[in-house]
Structure formats: C-alpha cells, structure tokens
Amino acid sequence: MISITSVSHQYDTGQAIKFADWQVNNSEQWLLxxxxxxxxxxxxxILTGLLKPTAGEIKINDTDLYTLSxxxxxxxxGQHIGIVFQKPHLIKSLNITENLMLAQSFAGLxxxxxxxxxxxxxLDMAHKKNAYPQELSQGQLQRVTIARAVINKPTLLIADEPTSSLDxxxxxxxxxxxxxQSELNKATLVVATHDKRVKDVFNLTYSLA
Amino acid sequence: MSPFKISWKNIWSKPLNAALNILLIAFGTAILTVLLLASTQIEDKLDKNSKDIDLVVGAKGSPLQLILSSIYYIDFPTGNIPMKEAQKLMKNPFVKRAVPLALGDNYNGVRIVGTDSNYISLYGLKTESGKFWQADLEATIGANVAKEQNLKVGDTFFGGHGLTEMKDEHKDHAYKVVGILAPQQNVTDNLILTGIGSVWKMHGDEGETDEHHDHEGETDHAHDEDREFTSLLIQYRSPMAVAMFPMMVNQTTNLQAASPAQESTRLFSLIGVGIDTLQWFAVLIMFIAAISVFVNLYNSLKERSYDLAIMRTLGASKGKLFSLIILEGLILTLIGTIIGVVLGHSILYLIGNYQESSQAKMNGLLFIKEEFYLLVAGLFIGMVASIIPAIQAYRSNISKILAKN
Incomplete structure (x- = not known):
C-alpha cells in the first residue's frame, strides 16, 4: 500500500507545487x-523514487522511499515498482528476452x-521473444514494455500517459x-493521464489542479 | 545478464565505430610491439655475440666497421694485419686469450672464418655431430648453415672469394665438413669455421699457380713473416687492461683497437634515433585512438541517455551505469591491444622470414614480459578515455531525461 503525506516540491525555476495527501490500498486501480x-x-x-521532493514522505509497503540510500x-x-512510459522504449542492442532479463538482473533478482x-x-508476445526492438511494431513494443514493467511482480505498476498517442x-x-496485468500480478495500478477517454474505465481518481 | 554482455552487445550494435576504434588501437600497439621486440632482439643479439670479447684489434679504419666485421660478420673487414705484430700483442701480459681471425671467403654467402682452437673456448662451442676442425681444409659448420645449405658431415664444398657472392671459386682445394655445431643462439650458428691455415692455403700458401690474389695485403708467400690475420679477438686478463691496452695498441702499433661494448652502444644510439621517432609515432596513434574511443563513447552517451535512464528505472544503480561505460572502453582497448600484439608478432615473423642477413634474423614467436605492460597501457587508455563519459552517466539526472521525452 502506498501513502503520500504532505509532499511538496520546488522546481529549479523556483515554482513550487503542493500535493494533496494520498492513500492507495493494495490491488486498487487508480487514475491520476x-x-x-x-x-x-x-x-x-516522486512516487517512483526518481525525484526527491523538497518536503514530505512517500511510503510504499511501509518503506519510506527517500530514507533509502x-x-x-x-x-x-527495480523490485517493487514497474513503470510504463508514454513512448515504448527498449534497449536496441538487446532482443526481447534479453531486455526482460535486464529488468530482472538490474533489480538484483x-x-x-x-x-x-x-x-x-x-501478453500474446511469446512468438517475438528472440526479436530485436526494431523488428516490432509500436503496439508490440508497448506490450513488451508492459511485460518489462510486470516481470518482477511489482507492488506498484505505474503508467505515464500510456494512451496519449494511440487511437x-x-x-x-x-x-x-x-x-x-495488474490483476494477474496483484499489483496496484496507477495510470497518469490527461486523456478523457480513460476516465470511465476507473472509479478511483486522484486529480491535480 | 552480466554487465559484460550488456556492454559487449552495445559495442557491437555499432560495428563500424567499434571496428574503427579497435583498428586504431591495434595499429598503435602493433607498431610498439614490433619496436619493442626488434630492439630487444637486436640488443640481445649484440650483447650475446660480444659477450666475452673485450677488444678487437684490426687494421686501421672505422672502429665500427671492425666490430661489425669481426664480431657480427656483417660489414667488410678493414683490411689485414701482419701476423708478426699480432703475435706480439697476443703475448702481452694484459691479454688472457687472443683469437686470430682470417676472413675473406664465403660459401653461398655464408662466411668462412679461419681461426684456431681458442675460438671454441671463447664462444663455448659444442659439436652436435662430428668433431672440430683440426687439419687444414677441415671445416666445422654452424647449425643453421647445415640446415640451410644442406651440408652433412663428410660433405665437401668449394669456398668462394669475397664475402657475399660465389664469384671466384677456389677450385683447387675443397673443404670437407668434419663437424656440425650444436645451436648456440649466436652468430656462430651461421658461420663455417676452419683452421686459419686453410684460409692461407686457399690464398696460395703453397703450390698456387693461377689463383686470384687481387685484394690488398694478401700474401703469396709461405713465410711466417708475411702471413696475415684479419683481426684479433681479445679477452683481458684484468680490468686494468681496459684503460691501458687499447691506448697502447692505438699509439704504439700500426693497428687499431675497438671495444665491442663502446661500438655497440654507438651503433645502437644511431638506430635508436629511428626507433625513438617510430615510438613517438606509435604513441601518437595510441593517443588518437584514445580520443576516438572517448568521442565514440561520449557521442553514444548522448544518444543513449534515455537508455541509461530506463536502466535506472529498472533498478540499475549509478555505479552500475558508471561501470558499464568503463567496461565498454576497456573491452574496446583490450581487444585492440591484443590484436595489436598478435599483429606485431606476425609482422616481425614475416620480416624474419624475408630477411636475408641470417646474422640479425628477427624471431616473431618470441614473447617478452614488456608486452604485458602494453596490455596494461591499453587498459589504462581505455580507462582514461571512458572515465569522463562514465562520470556523466553516473551524474545524469534521470528525472529530467525522462520528463523531456
């Protein structure tokens, strides 16, 4: 379960932003x-530990993220958070299986x-396991990046604008x-978007002003 | 997935870039390897052949030429010296051992050296088959001569006048091979040794009628007083002689004394200028190679910043990215250096195969411990070239990189 408490962040430009507190329980599916x-x-x-906020606390499974080295x-x-980015991006020099192995070994597994x-x-992609990223279509790449995000059975699966460039x-x-996939791997799902089409699919919503 | 595999695959995702880097490093290393091996082998040969010889006495002329002709058997002799004068020097109390040499003939380009039994103990020679020469016209041949000229014990051959070509053969007297030397790894492997009397005989000591005697100083008479040597190899009795004896020879006689140590050093310093130039050239190539590896890694880093950011989101630490980049530099330079060392040996092997002068033949199959330093230097260059890109990868702000896309 994830909790965000009194988190605020100030950008290099000086502009500051405050985030409302947020509680997410296990296996819930949220729209951001x-x-x-x-x-x-x-x-x-901030949620994925990539950017340390100026103030506040983020806990995932009772681990306070920013107290870790x-x-x-x-x-x-690597072990607890899976991320799907807007543009599917794989390591070009490695084939699909190797890209997924990379996710396992970088996570220390x-x-x-x-x-x-x-x-x-x-994900219906087994037939492409030895293909290289440049041999796949955009949609297939998207599936592989989802596979990469769930390969380590994460607690939290985050997708950043996964639909914005799709019909x-x-x-x-x-x-x-x-x-x-989040149900299959018992992961909490958070989908961040400004895409109105996505709204109806989720009943839990966290809105940013 | 091991970091090695990740780096390796990334290097070969751009085969042309990788090949260019490896090529540059390999060229630099190959030149350095050739220089290293060649200069070591030349120096080694110079030392080995003059090991126990303190001084060479011969006719006046260039001291370097005297050394080259009497110790390395490369150049022409400076002339001849009267036996009477030489014998006076041989009896000098400073002299422990004096070996007379009579040069001037060859067999298919192999020099025939007339000398006495002191020569055997001077070089510590052993026979592999047969015996050492005793009577006139008996010859003991070097190991390489036996192989290359296809001579066995019991064979006979005619010597030719001069040092290189078989122009005027001494058809009156045939040499007989009585022994073959064990390989000595020095100049004697490529010589034909015989008694000094044999050489005199060739040049008409007795019964000569129509032979050629066209070089100066050769004697046609059988009298001791008129007999000549080409030079004397001298071993001192005491270190005192180093200061006294050469001066005495040069001042009180018509002869010239030359020290192999001094002349070899002089010769080597002459060659050394060329070696130095080539060495700097190779270092320059290595430097360019280092820059090329650096530019390659640095540029690819820009393209790969998103890759690296993704790796971080997958759980790779900053240190991991740092080591991945360093590893790429090391792999490139290590492959380059290994290819370079192999290339250097092959080049030297080819040179050795095509070399005519058997006295200074290069061996491409010889490995020396200094080559290990080349590998270390290669790794060092890889490290230096990749350290800045690696630090950049370490420091990169992944949140910013990801947000930009």
Missing amino acids: LGQSGSGKTTLLH SKKLDEFR ATNKNRIEEVLAS DKNAEAVLTLLKE
Missing part, C-alpha cells in the same frame, strides 16, 4: 488525472526464463492490458 503542466510527471517521479532506492524501484515466457505469453481502439486495448 491532470492537464499537462499540472505536475503529473513530477508526482510520478541511492543504491538501495534503485534496487527497491536471478534471471528466470520461465517467468519471461509466462509474461510474454500472457481509440488501441488506447482501449492498452488499458485493458494494464488492468489485466
């Missing part, structure tokens, strides 16, 4: 709604090919995949 420039990405980065925080992120096969199969049909497909 906000216009661009409202601090969505900032909050996501830099190295421990990286490892914690043993590489497990069975788990990789399992996740790829659940209605594909946007729906990606959301379905995210919801399916």
Whole structure:
C-alpha cells in the first residue's frame, strides 16, 4: 500500500507545487488525472523514487522511499515498482528476452526464463521473444514494455500517459492490458493521464489542479 | 545478464565505430610491439655475440666497421694485419686469450672464418655431430648453415672469394665438413669455421699457380713473416687492461683497437634515433585512438541517455551505469591491444622470414614480459578515455531525461 503525506516540491525555476495527501490500498486501480503542466510527471517521479521532493514522505509497503540510500532506492524501484512510459522504449542492442532479463538482473533478482515466457505469453508476445526492438511494431513494443514493467511482480505498476498517442481502439486495448496485468500480478495500478477517454474505465481518481 | 554482455552487445550494435576504434588501437600497439621486440632482439643479439670479447684489434679504419666485421660478420673487414705484430700483442701480459681471425671467403654467402682452437673456448662451442676442425681444409659448420645449405658431415664444398657472392671459386682445394655445431643462439650458428691455415692455403700458401690474389695485403708467400690475420679477438686478463691496452695498441702499433661494448652502444644510439621517432609515432596513434574511443563513447552517451535512464528505472544503480561505460572502453582497448600484439608478432615473423642477413634474423614467436605492460597501457587508455563519459552517466539526472521525452 502506498501513502503520500504532505509532499511538496520546488522546481529549479523556483515554482513550487503542493500535493494533496494520498492513500492507495493494495490491488486498487487508480487514475491520476491532470492537464499537462499540472505536475503529473513530477508526482510520478516522486512516487517512483526518481525525484526527491523538497518536503514530505512517500511510503510504499511501509518503506519510506527517500530514507533509502541511492543504491538501495534503485534496487527497491527495480523490485517493487514497474513503470510504463508514454513512448515504448527498449534497449536496441538487446532482443526481447534479453531486455526482460535486464529488468530482472538490474533489480538484483536471478534471471528466470520461465517467468519471461509466462509474461510474454500472457501478453500474446511469446512468438517475438528472440526479436530485436526494431523488428516490432509500436503496439508490440508497448506490450513488451508492459511485460518489462510486470516481470518482477511489482507492488506498484505505474503508467505515464500510456494512451496519449494511440487511437481509440488501441488506447482501449492498452488499458485493458494494464488492468489485466495488474490483476494477474496483484499489483496496484496507477495510470497518469490527461486523456478523457480513460476516465470511465476507473472509479478511483486522484486529480491535480 | 552480466554487465559484460550488456556492454559487449552495445559495442557491437555499432560495428563500424567499434571496428574503427579497435583498428586504431591495434595499429598503435602493433607498431610498439614490433619496436619493442626488434630492439630487444637486436640488443640481445649484440650483447650475446660480444659477450666475452673485450677488444678487437684490426687494421686501421672505422672502429665500427671492425666490430661489425669481426664480431657480427656483417660489414667488410678493414683490411689485414701482419701476423708478426699480432703475435706480439697476443703475448702481452694484459691479454688472457687472443683469437686470430682470417676472413675473406664465403660459401653461398655464408662466411668462412679461419681461426684456431681458442675460438671454441671463447664462444663455448659444442659439436652436435662430428668433431672440430683440426687439419687444414677441415671445416666445422654452424647449425643453421647445415640446415640451410644442406651440408652433412663428410660433405665437401668449394669456398668462394669475397664475402657475399660465389664469384671466384677456389677450385683447387675443397673443404670437407668434419663437424656440425650444436645451436648456440649466436652468430656462430651461421658461420663455417676452419683452421686459419686453410684460409692461407686457399690464398696460395703453397703450390698456387693461377689463383686470384687481387685484394690488398694478401700474401703469396709461405713465410711466417708475411702471413696475415684479419683481426684479433681479445679477452683481458684484468680490468686494468681496459684503460691501458687499447691506448697502447692505438699509439704504439700500426693497428687499431675497438671495444665491442663502446661500438655497440654507438651503433645502437644511431638506430635508436629511428626507433625513438617510430615510438613517438606509435604513441601518437595510441593517443588518437584514445580520443576516438572517448568521442565514440561520449557521442553514444548522448544518444543513449534515455537508455541509461530506463536502466535506472529498472533498478540499475549509478555505479552500475558508471561501470558499464568503463567496461565498454576497456573491452574496446583490450581487444585492440591484443590484436595489436598478435599483429606485431606476425609482422616481425614475416620480416624474419624475408630477411636475408641470417646474422640479425628477427624471431616473431618470441614473447617478452614488456608486452604485458602494453596490455596494461591499453587498459589504462581505455580507462582514461571512458572515465569522463562514465562520470556523466553516473551524474545524469534521470528525472529530467525522462520528463523531456
């Protein structure tokens, strides 16, 4: 479970932003709604341990993120947080299986090919396991980045604008995949977006002004 | 996934860049390897061949030429010296051992050296088969000569006048091979040794009628007083002689004394200028290689900043990214240096194969411990070239990089 308490952040430019407290329970599925420039990405980065806020406390599974050392925080992120970015980005020099193995070993876990096969199969991508990123379509790449985000069975699965560049049909497909995968891996899901199409799919919403 | 595999795969995702870097490093290392091996081997050969010889006495002329002809058998002799005068020097109390040499003939380019039994003890020679020469016209040949000229014990051959070509053969007298030397790893492997009397005989000591005697100082008479040597190899009895004996020879006789140690040093300092130049050239290439590795890593870092940020989100620590970049630099330079060392040995091996002068033949299969330093230097260059990109990767602000995209 995730809690955000009295978090505020001041940018290099001097502009400050305050975030309302937020409690997320296990296996809930949330929408993080906000216009661009409202601090969505900032909050996501704070939530994933990528950006230390000026003040406040973030707890994931009772671990206070920013009390961890830099190295421990990286490892914690690798093991407990899966992130899906707007643009699917894989390491070009490695094939799909190797990209997923990379996620396992960077998180400090043993590489497990069975788990990789399992996740790829659940996303209908098993036939592409030896392909290189440049051989895949945009939609296929999106699936692989979702696979990479859930490979280590994270506590928290975060998606940053996963639908903004997709048409209605594909946007729906990606959301379905995210919801399916978070249920399958018993992960809490947070989808950040300004996309109105996404609204109806979630009943829990955290809005940024 | 091991960091090595990640770095390795990334290097080869741009094969042309990688190949260019490796090529530059390999060239620099190859030149350095060749120089290192060649100068070590030349120095080694110079030392080995003049090991126990303190002084060479011969006819006046260039001291370097005297040393080259009497110790390394490369250049032409300076001329001849009268036996009477030489014998006076041989009896000098400073002299422990004096070996007379009579040069001037060859067999298919292999020099025939007339000398006495002191030569055997001076070089510590042993025979592999047969025996040492005793009677006139008996010859004991070096190990390489036996191999290359296909001579066995019992074979006979005619010597030719001069040092390089078989122009005027001494058809009257045939040499007989009575022994073959064990390989000595010095100049004697490539010589034909015989008694000094044999050489005199060739040049008409007795019964000569129509032979050529066209070089100066050669004697046609059988009288001791008129007989000549080419030079004397001298071993001192005491260190005192170093100061006294050469001066005495140069001032009181018509002869010239030259010290192999001094002349080798002089020779080497002459070659050394060329070696130094090439060395700096190689260092320059290595420097360019280092810059090329640096530029390559630095540029690819810009393209890869998003990759690296993703790696951080997957749990890789800053230190991990740092080591990945360093590893790439090290892999590139290590491959380059290893290829360079192998290339250097192959080049030297080829040079050795095509070299005519067997006295200074290079061996490409010889490894020396200094090459280990080349590897270390290669790794050091890889480290230096990749340290700045690695620090940048370490310091990069992933939140900013991710937010930009």
